[in-house]
Amino acid sequence: MPAWLLWLIASGLFAAGEVASLDLVLLMFAGGALGGMSVALLGGEVWLQLVAFIVVSTALLVVVRPIAKRQLLDRTPEQIDGVASYVGRTAVVSERVDEHAGRVRLGHDEWTARTQLDGEAYDVGDEVRIVQIEGPIAYVSHT
Incomplete structure (x- = not known):
């Protein structure tokens, strides 16, 4: 088996190991x-191949890994995902909303909705703001 193919297989194995570890070390070895x-x-x-492996891996570990890790860590904490991304957005009432029942349309999605305060009610076509989401229910208020 040619040496280049062994290196290619090793690179693939390192990359596959990176998927499991997510530490950006094995990717540098790849x-x-x-x-x-x-x-x-x-x-x-062969000795030159090993030297190339060591030099490139070390350079990637010292230069690229800290930059990549910083980029990943700096952006992740501020990222809002899941249902939290809907809070603050506006929706249109598709079925009258009060403290007991109702539905709103947010983009292409339709949510079960309730008013945030007792006594509030919104009619079909009204624009409301999503203030909280608990499970499948969006709590809404004035825009």
Whole structure:
């Protein structure tokens, strides 16, 4: 089996291991294995392939990994996802909403809705703001 193919397989195994660890270390080793594969394709000796692997892996670990990790960590805490992303958005009443029942349309989705305060009610076509979501129910108020 040619050496370049072994390096390619090693790179794939490192990349697959990265999926399990999510620490961005094995991914840098995968890049180093691609460096070793490149030297093998150019006809370099095994020791040169190993040197390429070590140099590329080290460079990726020292330069790329900290930048990539910082980018991932800096953006994740502020990211709002799931149903929390709907809070604050406006919706249109599709079935009269009061404290007991109702429905609103938010984009292409339709939600069961209730008013936030007792005594409030909104008629079909009214625009409301989603103020809270608990399970399948969106609590709404004035826009």
